[in-house]
Amino acid sequence: MSEEPDSNVEEIARKLFSGPVSFLKSAPALKFLPDATAPEVAFAGRSNVGKSSLLNKLANRTGLARTSNTPGRTQELNFFEVGDPLRFRLVDMPGYGFAKAPKDVVRKWRFLINDYLRGRAVLKRTLVLVDSRHGIKDVDREVMKMLDEAAVSYQLVLTKADKVKATELEEVTRRTAEEARRHVAAYPEIIATSSETGFGMDRLREEVVRAALA
């Protein structure tokens, strides 16, 4: 961050995320996006990977973003504001790769996600969430390729780390990092998290603040 020395990032992240975080609006289509007046960090990933849960945990607020056992819960781009005065926004997105949703819905979400990710000038980083139990899937690779081609920087974040053994988490982190290195727009560093236990959350808060306020 330009105005703040690196050693302060941890402190700034802690303060920002324990301060005001509020829902701004839902955008079902691009024309409903809020004015691009603040930096944004977006949460992408397959349906049910834990995007909304991670956003809630990051902000220490249960129920800020709606979560569900059933894939397909988040159906629009949901914008949340961090800081008062506003410092940056978090964007919770619909999941991709949800096979059971009607085809026209899947298409609509795909266009919405892709158009937003490719065209948003204030988007500083996209977090691409990957389930620790499954690792990167082909549908993730398609999104990663799209982001590489559009030169949108992204970071892979492993979710649900509480669901795997420590050795498995190590192995999936290693494999994921190896694959990230082959993608031009991907950060080489992988962050493993659990919205259940809070594992990895301080590190993720720091990364988000670093990306948003760079």
Ligand code: GTP
């Ligand atoms: P869509 O909006 O449908 O794309 O899903 P999403 O990616 O937002 O997932 P959501 O946060 O709604 O979580 C899906 C399910 O996974 C819920 O039942 C959550 O409780 C569960 N879940 C999310 N994160 C974790 C985690 O870190 N650990 C465990 N054990 N369960 C989790």
Ligand code: MG
């Ligand atoms: Mg969701």
